[in-house]
Amino acid sequence: MSATTTAEGAPGTEHHEESAKAREAFRAVTRDVAWVAEAPKPHKAWLGALGIALIMLGIGVVSIYHLVTTGIGVWGNSNTVGWAWDITNFVWWIGIGHAGTLISAVLFLTRQTWRVSINRAAEAMTIFAVMCALLFPLLHTGRPWFAWWMLPHPNDMGMWPQFRSPLMWDVFAVSTYGLTSILFWYMGLVPDLATFRDRFAAKGDKVRAIIYGLFALGWRGSARNWHRYERAYLILAGLATPLVFSVHSVVSFDFATSQLPGWHTTIFPPYFVAGAIFSGFAMVLTLMLPLRHLFNLQHLIKESHIEAMCKILLATGMMVGLAYGTELFIAWYSGNLYEKFAFANRALGPFWWSYWAMVSCNVLIPQFFWSKKIRTSPVIIFVLCIFVNIGMWFERFVIIATSLARSFLPSNWSYFTPTIWDVGLFIGTLGLFFTMFLLFFRYVPVIAIAEVKGAMPEAHAGGNKDKH
Amino acid sequence: MANAHDDHHDHAHDEPAVYPDGELYGVLAEFDTPGELIDAARKVRDAGYTEFDAYSPFPVHGIDEAMGIKRTILPLIVFGGGLTGLIGGVFLQWWMNAYNWPWNIAGKPAWSIPANVPIAFEATILFSVLTTFFGMWILNKLPQVWHPFFRSDRFAKVTDDAFVLGIEAKDRRFDHAATTKLLKDAGAIAIEDVHLEGDPRRKQMPKWITAFIVASTAFALIPFAIAAKARNSHSSEPHIHIFPDMDFQPKYKSDTAMDLFPDGRSNRGAIGGTVARGSLNADDVFYRGIERSESGGAWTTGFPKQLEINDALVKRGQNRYNIYCSACHGFDGRGSGAVPLRVAAGGGAWQARNLVEPGGASVMMPNGQLFNTISNGFNTMMGYANQIPHADRWAIVLYVRALQRSQNAALEDVPADHRGSLR
Numbered sequence: 001m002s003a004t005t006t007a008e009g010a011p012g013t014e015h016h017e018e019s020a021k022a023r024e025a026f027r028a029v030t031r032d033v034a035w036v037a038e039a040p041k042p043h044k045a046w047l048g049a050l051g052i053a054l055i056m057l058g059i060g061v062v063s064i065y066h067l068v069t070t071g072i073g074v075w076g077n078s079n080t081v082g083w084a085w086d087i088t089n090f091v092w093w094i095g096i097g098h099a100g101t102l103i104s105a106v107l108f109l110t111r112q113t114w115r116v117s118i119n120r121a122a123e124a125m126t127i128f129a130v131m132c133a134l135l136f137p138l139l140h141t142g143r144p145w146f147a148w149w150m151l152p153h154p155n156d157m158g159m160w161p162q163f164r165s166p167l168m169w170d171v172f173a174v175s176t177y178g179l180t181s182i183l184f185w186y187m188g189l190v191p192d193l194a195t196f197r198d199r200f201a202a203k204g205d206k207v208r209a210i211i212y213g214l215f216a217l218g219w220r221g222s223a224r225n226w227h228r229y230e231r232a233y234l235i236l237a238g239l240a241t242p243l244v245f246s247v248h249s250v251v252s253f254d255f256a257t258s259q260l261p262g263w264h265t266t267i268f269p270p271y272f273v274a275g276a277i278f279s280g281f282a283m284v285l286t287l288m289l290p291l292r293h294l295f296n297l298q299h300l301i302k303e304s305h306i307e308a309m310c311k312i313l314l315a316t317g318m319m320v321g322l323a324y325g326t327e328l329f330i331a332w333y334s335g336n337l338y339e340k341f342a343f344a345n346r347a348l349g350p351f352w353w354s355y356w357a358m359v360s361c362n363v364l365i366p367q368f369f370w371s372k373k374i375r376t377s378p379v380i381i382f383v384l385c386i387f388v389n390i391g392m393w394f395e396r397f398v399i400i401a402t403s404l405a406r407s408f409l410p411s412n413w414s415y416f417t418p419t420i421w422d423v424g425l426f427i428g429t430l431g432l433f434f435t436m437f438l439l440f441f442r443y444v445p446v447i448a449i450a451e452v453k454g455a456m457p458e459a460h461a462g463g464n465k466d467k468h
Numbered sequence: 469m470a471n472a473h474d475d476h477h478d479h480a481h482d483e484p485a486v487y488p489d490g491e492l493y494g495v496l497a498e499f500d501t502p503g504e505l506i507d508a509a510r511k512v513r514d515a516g517y518t519e520f521d522a523y524s525p526f527p528v529h530g531i532d533e534a535m536g537i538k539r540t541i542l543p544l545i546v547f548g549g550g551l552t553g554l555i556g557g558v559f560l561q562w563w564m565n566a567y568n569w570p571w572n573i574a575g576k577p578a579w580s581i582p583a584n585v586p587i588a589f590e591a592t593i594l595f596s597v598l599t600t601f602f603g604m605w606i607l608n609k610l611p612q613v614w615h616p617f618f619r620s621d622r623f624a625k626v627t628d629d630a631f632v633l634g635i636e637a638k639d640r641r642f643d644h645a646a647t648t649k650l651l652k653d654a655g656a657i658a659i660e661d662v663h664l665e666g667d668p669r670r671k672q673m674p675k676w677i678t679a680f681i682v683a684s685t686a687f688a689l690i691p692f693a694i695a696a697k698a699r700n701s702h703s704s705e706p707h708i709h710i711f712p713d714m715d716f717q718p719k720y721k722s723d724t725a726m727d728l729f730p731d732g733r734s735n736r737g738a739i740g741g742t743v744a745r746g747s748l749n750a751d752d753v754f755y756r757g758i759e760r761s762e763s764g765g766a767w768t769t770g771f772p773k774q775l776e777i778n779d780a781l782v783k784r785g786q787n788r789y790n791i792y793c794s795a796c797h798g799f800d801g802r803g804s805g806a807v808p809l810r811v812a813a814g815g816g817a818w819q820a821r822n823l824v825e826p827g828g829a830s831v832m833m834p835n836g837q838l839f840n841t842i843s844n845g846f847n848t849m850m851g852y853a854n855q856i857p858h859a860d861r862w863a864i865v866l867y868v869r870a871l872q873r874s875q876n877a878a879l880e881d882v883p884a885d886h887r888g889s890l891r
Contacts, residue, residue, distance in 0.1 A: 231542050
């Protein structure tokens with residue numbers, strides 16, 4: 001009974017060749033993704049990168065220890081510039097995270113099949129970026145152990161959160177976003193974790209088979225399960241799309257609902273969202289280009305995928321540029337003295353260098369992507385993306401620090417200089433991010449195996465339509 | 469059929485198959501391509517089977533219709549979840565900020581929808597996401613980490629490249645020979661029986677899993693046990709202070725014990741027989757309202773000689789009176805200030821002393837006694853010595869006298885040249 005019964009697929013026939021090729025193609029996808037986790041010894045470059053990331057993380061731990069045991073006075077923040085690197089970094093990290101959701105949800109809804117090669121890694125990036133982002137407001141509260149006071153819960157202090165504050169909106173938006181990203185990512189992972197479970201079980205690696213098996217929840221690839229799974233995936237994508245736009249809009253409300261010149265503008269929500277996508281795609285490329293090279297994933301993450309991302313960078317970069325231009329125009333057109341001063345001060349005041357760093361990195365640098373030659377040279381793309389990351393960091397710094405340093409009262413004016421603890425914590429979050437990402441790359445299916453297979457032409461092989 | 473299956477080889481080597489396999493769970497048939505899986509699924513469905521499923525490495529499109537899978541009700545459940553989130557998000561904010569503890573933030577209304585939109589929106593998304601995620605797994609009856617089909621090596625290939633159709637023996641149409649033939653005719657490249665575990669020992673949950681569950685449950689209960697103990701016992705030890713927050717400072721507060729001084733008190737009072745510089749206050753009339761004489765003391769009826777009785781002093785007294793006294797005694801001195809009115813509004817009855825009642829105590833009091841009352845209080849009235857300087861207290865006395873006159877004035881009190889303007 002268990003002997004192979006040959007029906008139509010007899011060796012030598014055309015059908016057999018087609019199906020054998022299709023099955024080999026599926027196996028190749030599994031193998032190419034799984035070998036990163038199955039390699040007995042990690043790649044030397046991976047180990048080196050992890051070492052550096054862990055050192056950076058260590059710097060962060062020391063910075064946090066010093067900060068928490070002393071107080072946020074160790075930062076360069078002052079009465080005038082009350083938000084500085086902390087909030088700059090918060091917005092920067094949140095923005096980076098948004099590309100992951102955009103790739104996993106928005107490109108899914110718009111049926112961009114090329115997303116399947118990068119969505120897993122981009123979603124992981126989202127989660128780790130949100131983790132880094134959350135650290136900053138948490139530590140900026142000064143007493144992070146009271147952070148739970150921000151969550152509405154009955155307590156013997158008789159205290160409720162103040163829901164009219166955009167900072168409370170932030171708490172809800174960012175935590176919803178973080179949770180949604182984790183659930184969406186994990187749901188996508190389950191079928192691939194089942195693949196890993198079965199591969200490790202077949203190799204006799206019981207421990208890993210059990211660990212992956214627990215997280216795979218007993219996934220069997222049943223059609224009845226796939227049906228609900230796909231429906232749930234579509235719903236989550238539909239929910240994550242408005243969510244991602246709302247999150248960065250809410251982040252921008254932290255500024256826009258205040259009355260400070262330079263913050264009090266209605267352009268902020270779309271401007272922030274475009275900037276977030278811009279910086280996020282730059283970070284996706286920064287991460288994926290070296291790893292793609294290191295782990296031979298060129299045939300999964302194809303050149304055309306990289307090119308598509310470069311085009312998105314070009315488009316969103318110009319949106320950001322348009323926003324800068326609009327801000328300047330409105331400052332002039334409004335005839336508002338304070339508004340005019342705020343923007344003249346940004347470009348020509350004491351922080352002029354940060355403004356021009358922002359403009360050159362975010363508006364001028366992406367213009368290189370008009371050239372197809374550049375869009376197809378990974379090394380140049382990598383370098384340009386680093387510039388974009390730097391530029392987007394400066395954008396947030398310009399908005400936050402220059403506006404606060406020159407508010408309505410000239411007697412309040414001051415200058416912001418970071419201390420080593422500002423720098424240390426920022427390095428620490430970079431370390432946390434890269435540590436998490438490197439661990440993810442080694443131990444979790446880094447490419448959505450099932451989704452890639454489903455998007456292959458072989459997924460429609462065989463059946464009635466080509467029966468002989 | 470007992471000899472017709474080979475799904476046991478993963479542990480056949482290290483453990484002799486003493487126990488025969490248990491009863492038949494189902495039949496697995498492997499197909500070459502997704503297309504053939506769809507065709508086979510359609511045939512199996514048309515043959516009337518219901519307890520069957522197709523297994524594939526990725527969602528095979530078109531198989532839902534072939535297998536006759538009904539559209540999932542998940543979207544409806546998610547809609548319910550989202551609606552709950554929306555209503556919950558709105559209610560939460562209304563109840564906390566507008567009902568249970570209304571906050572006055574810059575005079576804005578306690579309840580205004582626009583400010584509450586972002587959180588209501590996020591709550592809607594959050595609840596929808598949670599219902600989608602957990603609803604999907606519950607409808608799929610997962611997690612279920614063990615399944616009889618997992619005993620088949622062929623089935624393990626489903627997550628890689630295999631397309632498998634499984635028919636369970638509990639299907640009422642299941643007949644081993646006929647079902648196998650149906651699958652073979654549908655184009656299966658391999659067919660395999662799957663039996664339940666026959667070895668009674670292996671049917672048990674491994675001991676280490678039980679041990680792990682017991683241990684982790686016990687471990688998880690420790691915090692609750694500590695909390696319960698803390699709530700039901702008394703201790704003279706101070707609370708554990710993880711974050712001191714400057715709660716403990718090396719300083720002494722007034723009226724606390726201190727062993728540095730012989731009297732054991734942290735307070736250092738004045739040394740006996742001394743007066744602090746500038747606090748002698750020897751002038752009894754000015755400082756206490758008492759006129760001293762050989763025979764003793766009496767309340768002064770005049771004003772201290774330091775003060776010049778003029779219009780400016782009356783104005784000063786009016787100003788101080790309106791600040792300190794009018795809340796109870798009223799601006800006109802008749803005892804109906806804001807406080808008595810508020811008591812009346814609350815259903816109570818309390819009047820402050822009427823200061824201007826003709827023949828009343830306040831009118832009859834000498835100036836010195838009025839001054840003393842302001843300084844040290846009377847009945848429920850507290851003393852104002854700490855708030856109002858001596859000179860101002862005298863100014864108030866002067867103003868009260870002015871009130872007593874003006875509130876009981878007769879026509880003759882009005883200067884002759886002003887009488888014509890009265891109506």
